[in-house]
Amino acid sequence: MADNSACNPDLIIAHKFPDTTYAYTERDVAVYALGVGACGRDAVDTDELKYVYHENGQQFIKVLPTFSTLFSLRGLPQLSGVPGLRFDKRLLLHGQQYIEIHKPLPSNASILNKTAIAGFHDKGKAAILELETRSYEKESGELLTLNRTSVFLRGAGGFSDPSKPFTYSNYPVNPASAMKIPKTQPSAVFEDCTQPPQALLYRLSGDYNPLHSDPMIAKVAGFSRPILHGLCTLGFAVRAIIKCICRGDPDMVKSIFARFLLHVYPGEALITEMWLEGLRVIYQVKAKERNRAVLSGYVDLHRLAASL
Numbered sequence: 001m002a003d004n005s006a007c008n009p010d011l012i013i014a015h016k017f018p019d020t021t022y023a024y025t026e027r028d029v030a031v032y033a034l035g036v037g038a039c040g041r042d043a044v045d046t047d048e049l050k051y052v053y054h055e056n057g058q059q060f061i062k063v064l065p066t067f068s069t070l071f072s073l074r075g076l077p078q079l080s081g082v083p084g085l086r087f088d089k090r091l092l093l094h095g096q097q098y099i100e101i102h103k104p105l106p107s108n109a110s111i112l113n114k115t116a117i118a119g120f121h122d123k124g125k126a127a128i129l130e131l132e133t134r135s136y137e138k139e140s141g142e143l144l145t146l147n148r149t150s151v152f153l154r155g156a157g158g159f160s161d162p163s164k165p166f167t168y169s170n171y172p173v174n175p176a177s178a179m180k181i182p183k184t185q186p187s188a189v190f191e192d193c194t195q196p197p198q199a200l201l202y203r204l205s206g207d208y209n210p211l212h213s214d215p216m217i218a219k220v221a222g223f224s225r226p227i228l229h230g231l232c233t234l235g236f237a238v239r240a241i242i243k244c245i246c247r248g249d250p251d252m253v254k255s256i257f258a259r260f261l262l263h264v265y266p267g268e269a270l271i272t273e274m275w276l277e278g279l280r281v282i283y284q285v286k287a288k289e290r291n292r293a294v295l296s297g298y299v300d301l302h303r304l305a306a307s308l
């Protein structure tokens with residue numbers, strides 16, 4: 001007899017999501033930038049005012065490339081509605097994120113998202129679901145960004161034969177396998193501090209998962225208190241790279257890969273180490289007090305900053 005509590009991979013990968021929309025203004029861009037720590041290091045961090053304020057009479061505020069991860073978030077169809085997908089949403093963790101920026105992000109826009117299931121894997125103790133979203137500027141119809149999100153669904157694995165676990169992916173290469181942390185001295189190191197209410201501020205950008213705000217849910221999920229959104233930690237890391245390697249120019253970022261290695265507690269200090277190799281910046285983020293790596297990945301650049 002079929003196990004009705006187990007995932008049905010054939011149903012899952014056949015699922016089609018409806019298109020969604022997302023409209024944002026400069027206010028959303030600024031709230032996001034503050035949520036990932038912009039201007040938080042010194043009282044007046046003039047280098048980052050451009051993310052929240054029309055500095056020196058500039059016409060538009062600048063948009064961090066990681067802002068694009070929000071496009072599909074609010075409209076992201078509820079995963080619990082996917083036929084055949086059985087999991088406890090309290091145990092979901094963000095595993096990986098890949099982002100391509102096809103055009104510099106406007107400071108306000110209306111977006112059309114097309115989301116598809118791009119992968120599904122049985123890891124025994126967990127299942128990994130991969131979603132791919134292409135986001136188009138509604139007005140021009142041009143592709144702005146591509147986002148691939150991998151979610152790690154603890155407790156949802158074990159639905160296939162353990163000697164030949166189910167795996168499906170439409171990606172040619174898993175970027176995680178293409179990335180190794182160099183043994184040499186980093187090209188730059190940047191220390192930043194998340195604030196105790198960091199997750200409460202970041203959630204205002206649209207990820208209201210109670211894992212980041214509700215102490216009881218956090219306990220059920222296995223944490224002593226609410227943890228930081230993975231994409232918030234990624235926002236801190238990419239800001240550090242833009243500051244140290246891109247000389248403050250967010251439009252130099254072409255693509256970003258991130259694997260979330262360990263949870264971060266709001267209030268922890270983050271140390272981002274970066275190694276510049278050609279046009280690729282390999283990075284690793286550590287939680288300072290625990291001296292543990294929490295995030296690693298790479299950022300590919302369009303060009304090098306003039307002074308490098």
Ligand SMILES: CCCCCCC[C@@H](O)CC(=O)SCCNC(=O)CCNC(=O)[C@H](O)C(C)(C)COP(=O)(O)OP(=O)(O)OC[C@H]1O[C@@H](n2cnc3c(N)ncnc32)[C@H](O)[C@@H]1OP(=O)(O)O
Pocket residue numbers: 076079092093094095096123128149150151152207209211227228229230231259260261262263264
């Ligand atoms: C639609 C909704 C979209 C919205 C998404 C965002 C929602 C947010 O609100 C949620 C969050 O932000 S959660 C916070 C951010 N994420 C985290 O803190 C997770 C940190 N990582 C971990 O805890 C572990 O790596 C952990 C637990 C992930 C894995 O550790 P282990 O259980 O020890 O796994 P391990 O035994 O090492 O490996 C098992 C297999 O899984 C693969 N794998 C490991 N870590 C992965 C990761 N981070 N992402 C993807 N795959 C991963 C391994 O490669 C291994 O597979 P294989 O055996 O084939 O190599």
